[in-house]
Amino acid sequence: MHPVSLRNVGKTYRLDSVEVPALSDISVDIRQGAFTVLSGPSGSGKTTLLNLIGCIDAPDRGEIVVAGRHVNAMRDDELSDFRARHIGFIFQSFNLLPVLSAYENIEYPLVLARVPAARRRERVRELLDAVGLSDRARNRPGQLSGGQRQRVAIARALATGPALVLADEPTANLDSHTGAEIIALMRTMQRERGVSFVFSSHDPQLHAQADDLILMRDGRIVATQGANA
Numbered sequence: 001m002h003p004v005s006l007r008n009v010g011k012t013y014r015l016d017s018v019e020v021p022a023l024s025d026i027s028v029d030i031r032q033g034a035f036t037v038l039s040g041p042s043g044s045g046k047t048t049l050l051n052l053i054g055c056i057d058a059p060d061r062g063e064i065v066v067a068g069r070h071v072n073a074m075r076d077d078e079l080s081d082f083r084a085r086h087i088g089f090i091f092q093s094f095n096l097l098p099v100l101s102a103y104e105n106i107e108y109p110l111v112l113a114r115v116p117a118a119r120r121r122e123r124v125r126e127l128l129d130a131v132g133l134s135d136r137a138r139n140r141p142g143q144l145s146g147g148q149r150q151r152v153a154i155a156r157a158l159a160t161g162p163a164l165v166l167a168d169e170p171t172a173n174l175d176s177h178t179g180a181e182i183i184a185l186m187r188t189m190q191r192e193r194g195v196s197f198v199f200s201s202h203d204p205q206l207h208a209q210a211d212d213l214i215l216m217r218d219g220r221i222v223a224t225q226g227a228n229a
């Protein structure tokens, strides 16, 4: 089973009376356990596509299946529950809660998922260790470097053990050396945990690492490389 399948998906934003077509007739399958990169010029629809796959936004047309579930048919409360259990998110601006420590940021999705305290402690320690930040557990995001913040974001995205992690330009705010370290870390997590990653990115370093590359232009998929080809 593919972790994500889209069939004839379309999305148009409406601003007052102006219609902005963002995605047209998108049909694609994301491979299980792969590193899939969405590439394309600014405005080509990458973020919109990630938001639809992540059930943050709904399509106007077409069908989206994530982890075997038809997400179009789900109610809002079902969707947020589904999202919390099955999908991890990593954003370019990290989106960590500034008043919480690294430890607490990683723990947060586990609290929302009502994981018992002892299990949370074990899980957060394991993840801090996996991303190399055991000695920074008490630091708040403002007391961490950009690369360290992105490591916290990766650990947080993996906290509930999702099958799918979505990342919007995860290396955009990092220098190339730190970006390469973050890509290597995500690669390790993907291999060790069998997680499927879908990224949007302009970063050639990330493109070079992709198992599957999906090239977008004007809201359409214009080419695929890798197993999707």
Ligand SMILES: Nc1ncnc2c1ncn2[C@@H]1O[C@H](COP(=O)(O)OP(=O)(O)OP(=O)(O)O)[C@@H](O)[C@H]1O
Residues within 6 Å of the ligand: 013, 014, 015, 020, 021, 022, 040, 041, 042, 043, 044, 045, 046, 047, 048, 049, 200
């Ligand atoms: N909330 C919104 N309301 C109206 N139009 C939007 C909205 N979000 C995106 N758009 C428009 O939809 C199109 C696709 O935007 P999207 O952000 O998905 O592109 P992108 O490929 O992620 O771009 P970038 O690489 O610059 O982040 C663009 O024309 C954009 O202006």
